[in-house]
Amino acid sequence: MRYLKAYIKHWKEGICYMKFGYFDDANKEYVITSPRTPYPWINYLGTQDFFSLISNTAGGYSFYKDARLRRITRYRYNNVPIDMGGRYFYINENGTIWNPGWSPVKTELDEYECRHGMGYTVITGKKNNLKAEVTFFVPQNYAGEVQQRRLSHSSHLKSGVSGMHRTTAQTSRETSVQVV
Numbered sequence: 001m002r003y004l005k006a007y008i009k010h011w012k013e014g015i016c017y018m019k020f021g022y023f024d025d026a027n028k029e030y031v032i033t034s035p036r037t038p039y040p041w042i043n044y045l046g047t048q049d050f051f052s053l054i055s056n057t058a059g060g061y062s063f064y065k066d067a068r069l070r071r072i073t074r075y076r077y078n079n080v081p082i083d084m085g086g087r088y089f090y091i092n093e094n095g096t097i098w099n100p101g102w103s104p105v106k107t108e109l110d111e112y113e114c115r116h117g118m119g120y121t122v123i124t125g126k127k128n129n130l131k132a133e134v135t136f137f138v139p140q141n142y143a144g145e146v147q148q149r150r151l152s153h154s155s156h157l158k159s160g161v162s163g164m165h166r167t168t169a170q171t172s173r174e175t176s177v178q179v180v
Helices: 004-012
Strands: 021-024 029-032 042-046 050-055 060-064 091-093 096-098 111-117 120-127 130-137 146-153 164-167 174-177
Touching: 042 120, 091 130, 096 120
Parallel strands: none
Antiparallel strands: 021 029, 029 111, 042 050, 050 060, 091 096, 111 120, 120 130, 130 146, 164 174
């Protein structure tokens, strides 16, 4: 199992580990270590007027003041028929399409982690030494959601990812990324 490494690491550190994750008391977060949860595990982000619901695979929706009448992103209640709406960032690496949240393409990741904290969610995925991290949050007194993307490459070799160019601080080599 790909996520056995995370289980062993946290067990050695004395963290109470459950089937799909654990509570990180120091950071006040719930950490999900597998994208294959039985149901989406949701975090609520919001302020006075603007709210977002985000799952561990970046699904969910946003609304302004009223969830029924003022939805900003598409969502079907009770998920009937199945609806894969969400916030997805696709990475095309040598023809392999993936994203840090695993869904909707469901390409097998080398590493996956979702951290649901108070008012924010951080989803991290890694494939072929390319690490993609996305942070989602709703700032106080702001009617919108902020999404921060961070890409890093941990190999000394140049990546075959196509698209927008980016230089990583770790390797000082140019890495190209296509965000669709």
